[in-house]
Amino acid sequence: MLSLRDLSTSYGPVHAVRDVSFTAQEGQITAVLGANGAGKTTLLRTISGLLRSRHGTIELDGRRIDRLSPERMPALGLAQVPEGRGVITELTVDENLRLGGLARGRVRPADLQRVYELFPALADRRAAVAHVLSGGERQMLVIGRALMSRPRMLLLDEPSLGLAPRIVTQIFGLVRSLVEDEGLSVLLVEQNARSALSIAHRGIVLNLGRVVADADADVLADDDQLRHAYLGF
Ligand SMILES: Nc1ncnc2c1ncn2[C@@H]1O[C@H](COP(=O)(O)OP(=O)(O)O)[C@@H](O)[C@H]1O
Ligand SMILES: [Mg+2]
Incomplete structure (x- = not known):
């Protein structure tokens, strides 16, 4: 490939x-x-x-x-998940995920739903600013953000x-x-x-x-x- x-x-x-x-x-x-x-x-x-x-x-x-x-x-x-878990800490979990969809032109509600199903820990905190997430949750968030572009x-x-x-x-x-x-x-x-x-x-x-x-x-x-x-x- x-x-x-x-x-x-x-x-x-x-x-x-x-x-x-x-x-x-x-x-x-x-x-x-x-x-x-x-x-x-x-x-x-x-x-x-x-x-x-x-x-x-x-x-x-x-x-x-x-x-x-x-x-x-x-x-x-192709979607890259960069080293160092670069989430935007001032934005909410949901907003960070939506940015991943924008990389592909638009945010599809079904894609957001799917990411929340894959990472229930993120679904629980979708309205929280990314600043409060643990390292593991941030890693889930950057992977979820990449998945939003349907790679x-x-x-x-x-x-x-x-x-x-x-x-x-x-x-x-x-x-x-x-x-x-x-x-x-x-x-x-x-x-x-x-x-x-x-x-x-x-x-x-x-x-x-x-x-x-x-x-x-x-x-x-x-x-x-x-x-x-x-x-x-
Ligand atoms: N921006 C940069 N400017 C100059 N040298 C760099 C830069 N980034 C990485 N390097 C050098 O390139 C080599 C490979 O680095 P890198 O690709 O980051 O390795 P790894 O990800 O395997 O740790 C190293 O010698 C590193 O010092
Ligand atoms: Mg490296």
Whole structure:
């Protein structure tokens, strides 16, 4: 579905992503793993058009998207959930979700309803300002906001960062069920390789901007050398 070939992105002299090639299959979770600074966020921001690649190609369903502006992505079915859970804290839960719908042109009441069914904790607090939400609730809110644009593929950047293990399990379980029940495709960027591999179909490991492994998730999880060298578990 999403195919990268020889993709490189730099910040001036810093080569953050180097000749990265891989394919994320439709209806699967593809984990992009690697230590802090490996280039994961740079890769996601290049896919979503926020950064421009130095060279290489990005194709979605066989169509080049690497020279399109980020505003075009929702209509193509791509939605990014940025690192750091950037909700607008002064707005209510409901208003934050509606902004996600606007990315696709309009807010559909059925989409709002669906997000509240997926995240009952948000439904209970729909009139509360996002400022009062816990970290886990904020993560649910940014995922819900992305779902409001009816994506076919979700780009998730470190959803587990700083959350309690119980909350991570809950959020990852929900992501997995969206994939299984609704055919959503997910590119899941994570430092938390153990949790990510527990729900992913495939994993890509980055080190200093390069792909050092690309295999089925269970193969990566069983590779002791790789785990110790790059995955930290
Ligand atoms: N805005 C920036 N300007 C310059 N260098 C950056 C910038 N953002 C990230 N980098 C550098 O690019 C590399 C990859 O960073 P990043 O993509 O954020 O990695 P990750 O998400 O895997 O932690 C790191 O060396 C980082 O210091
Ligand atoms: Mg990052």
